[in-house]
Amino acid sequence: MRYSVLDLAPVPEGLDIVQSLRNSTDLAQRAESWGYHRFWLAEHHNMPGIASAATAVLIGHIAGQTQSIRVGAGGIMLPNHAPYMVAEAFGTLVSLYGDRIDLGLGRAPGTDLLTARALRRGLQSGDGNPDSFPHDVIELINYLGPERPDARVRAFPGLGTKVPMWILGSSLYGAQLAAQLGLPYAFASHFAPAALDQALDAYRSSFQPSEHLAAPHAMIAINVFAGESDAEGVRLKTTMQQAFARLREGKPGKLPAPIDDISKHLAPPILAGVNEALRISATGSKPTVAADLSAIVEHYQPDEVIITGQIHDHDARLRSFEIAAEVLSTI
Structure with a gap:
């Protein structure tokens, strides 16, 4: 079974963002040597203890400092972004680093209301509205897919890269959408486990095979x-x-x-x-x-499974992920 890392580039008390980003790079390199399959970074804003706000930028840095581990977003909070710009960003990442890039998509803003407004989404009708999430996902899939003769707006880079996409969630909503679109599904059970059983059941029972995925594929997060x-x-x-x-x-x-x-x-x-x-x-x-x-x-x-764990001391965090890898390699 594949096992991966979910990182928030944590900023511990007594340290700064510069050291935090160095620590995350170190963790990614070690995770690669320990057999982890993916290294995902999550988008959050206005949080002093999290340095992964510019998620695509950090993904590019981590991918450039590793060789084989998949690097991606767990996830990009799509209400904060125009799908077209996400397509360009991740199309660029694939163009630079090849088939090692993942794009997980979340429906929440990953921040508070005032900061969501500062992100400049939600100022126009439909922009940043969580209810537009399915439409935005489909729009993004089209930008990253093969060229369509009728398309007047195309993403360069992005077109034809077919960046592997995941739907992230902590409720039945994301599970049902992932099943309907035939996409892999990752559940945020590391902080919101209440609907985990129901969401997995809903995803697996209603999954529709697609060009992206022939059968349901579910990942859960574990601290x-x-x-x-x-x-x-x-x-x-x-x-x-x-x-x-x-x-x-x-x-x-x-x-x-x-x-x-x-x-x-x-x-x-x-x-x-x-x-x-x-x-x-x-x-x-x-x-x-x-x-x-x-x-x-x-x-x-x-x-x-994707492993996370907010641990203050970097050496202790490394050892925790190392122990987890030793265990998971035998399951």
């Missing part, structure tokens, strides 16, 4: 916090627990350092909500992470 002991893994996880709680409170910041006892820092109702959001996780020593990952894969039967 991994792996260390040399169970206690170390639990401590590493507290970084993401804190960050998630702050985000829910409308106070995003840089990635906080881990703490010894999360229950002393988050009120019980908040901690319960955070833990439920992060329940698709594998946490602890290598044997514990192996058991957790095996159980998740056995239950959901994904075609691929």
Whole structure:
């Protein structure tokens, strides 16, 4: 089973964006050597702890610093962009790096309302409207597909590149759209697992074969916090627990350092909500992470998994992904 990395180019407390981008490049190069199939970056805006806002630019940099791993977007938040410009950007990436580029598409803005307005989408009727997402996806597919005699607007670069496209989602909406269009589907189970079972069932049961894909192909996202002991893994996880709680409170910041006892820092109702959001996780020593990952894969039967994990210390983050690769290579 293929296993991949989802990275947000995290900016830990005490570091800056320059070092964050260096760290993500280092992780991508190591992930390639550890057997990871894809290295995806996610678009977020107005978040001090995430440096992957200019996602296509960073994809180009990572692709240029690696040799064989697929590099892509997990994803591009399509309401923020004109489909034509996305086609040109990813057509350029394919022209530079060949068939190593993936394009995952999300329906959410990846930010708050004020920042969405600053992105200059939504100012005209239809622009940036999530309800136009299916139309925008189809428009983008056409720009990246073969030349059509009736097309008066064509993407150069982009035309004929057929960049592999995925639909991303955390609800039934994306699952149904991916099934209808015959596209692969990636579920954001690392932070929104509530509809995971229903979405996978809907996608698989209603999938329509297409020129893109003959059979359904689903990927799920899993948090991994792996260390040399169970206690170390639990401590590493507290970084993401804190960050998630702050985000829910409308106070995003840089990635906080881990703490010894999360229950002393988050009120019980908040901690319960955070833990439920992060329940698709594998946490602890290598044997514990192996058991957790095996159980998740056995239950959901994904075609691929993509691993993430917001970990403050770069060396600890590298070791966590290395342990995950060692485990996943045997599943």
